[in-house]
Amino acid sequence: MTTTPAPARVRGRTRPTPGTATRPKSRRARNDLKAALIFVLPATIGFAVFYVWPALRGIYYSFTDFSVLSPETWVGTANYQALLKDDLVWNALKVTLEYVVINIGAQTVLALTIAVLMHRFTKSMAVRGALLLPYLVANVVVALTWFWMMDYQIGIVNQMLEWVGIDRVAFFGDSAWAIPTIAMVNVWRHVGYTALLIFAGLQTIPDQLYEAASLDGSGEVRSFFKITIPLLRPVLAMVLVITVTGSFQLFDTVAVTTAGGPINATRVIYYYIYDLAFTRFQFGYASAISVVLFAILAAVAFAQIKLLRAGESDLS
């Protein structure tokens, strides 16, 4: 079940060759068209109404002043000019970036370690099952559970810190700690899933390579850097593209714990957009920021795919 090609490689599929145009075939093709229209219609309606149309509206709204309560008015590029001068936008970008770096850095290193250890030491289903558990639980549940565990006064984490003689930390209440805390909470939720993705990639590396390397006297560390990492690169690249894009979209955890605070320490870009649109009713401005976010995400994904040469494999 793990051999289906990665998403990056599906596009260049060749059409079935038309072949000799005998009559039954062309009738089949006509019947196919009729059937295809019916098969594809519901999904296409969904796609047009809830993806394409809103995307176009979103771009349009970004050039308007729109408070939801009254009809929008065209303002040209005013929203885009405003956002360049909006300190909160820059703050949101900075805070989001800080989150992404801590979140992805810690998560990737931990997940890679776990995946390699699983690959070399245990293929136990129970271990994999346990590690995946947090990923299946809602963000909101995870956030609230850790919010309680890290409570300053009576949370178990601070209690444990006290046992080992470390001062209590206001994890969610201290502006220096809030983003790293939220980043680590989400590492907890995602690390098992990421590890399983990498683990699946590891299983595509032939065991003979490790056997040959060890016969030639290569140790575990050397094999890791000379065999595992290069051969895993395409998988790692895909994992990074997916997790980085997801990481930029932090919202749930912030919304139920800090609500952007203390002050603006956790006002990440998603939360700022939400705040603008639904509590300050600056829908046009919020749309402009989400257009910018879209552009940033597309650029980041593109850069990653290029830099990590995601489409090519060294295993041939």
Place this chain on the structure above:
Amino acid sequence: MKGQGTSMTATAIPETLPQAARPNVRRQRFPFGKVAAWIFMSLAVLLTLFPFYWMLRTALSNTRSLASHSSSLLPADFTFGAFERVFGLATKADAIAEGGSGASVNFWLYLKSSLIVATTTTVGQVFFCSLAAYAFARLSWPGRDKLFFAFITALMVPPIFTMLPNFILIKNLGLLNTYAGIVLPTLLMTPFSVFFLRQFFLGIPKEIEEAAMIDGAGRFRVFFTIIVPMSSAPIATLSMLTYIAAWNDYFWPLLVGKAESVRVLTVALGVFRSQTPQGSPDWAGLMAATLIAALPILVLYAVIGRRIINSIGFTGIK
């Protein structure tokens, strides 16, 4: 952590050779690396599972006793009061006596809403996406590859980009605070589901369909009597992934379904958390509520977890 992880394995003897295959090649030293690896993995599993235990421990506690028992690993002043509170079974006086807010909450209602939303979304989305995926994988018609490419492109768009205009759309349709409003945007398709099923349909041998069609079966008969039964495993996997995603979704139901009558569990949890009656939240009640929100997924996982675990690797996106 990385340095730690790799140095741990430094002294380990390669594992790929079975023990018997290398007798006395080298005198085996004490396997530091192996022990360290096991310690690391055990810690990882422990750290993963502990918060689940802590939810249960807190949910079975009396909120008023939590402060004085904060260093105890067992429930503080054991009681089922928290569960009674969140299901609206406790009297107001009882609820306040155990640290609840006394505000009426009824998680049966939210549980029902979550069930309706997740079930409808899953059935609709999987059904319509499998139809479309079949047309993309097996039928030939003009514009097929272009439309498929457009579908896939939508995978790249961050959800918030379409969510704001979708909110306006749902509002203009008069569907705010209705199940229809919560369900509609993902009822007919998500790009991921179409992509996922198409991958499987591509792998089914054409000969089987052709044989059936020579016998006079139309495309619909072929689809429902051959393709669907043959793809029951991936369809089941996708259904679970869709169900879990719908169950856990927070942002969209928060925008369009805040009213009590259609409030799903995740949104209800956010509301519950913001009710802080006596200065500090009703932690026991909150943890009881989070357990209720997590439980159906945990049960589902216990029953068919193996399939979910095995599906990871090629899904890649969810």
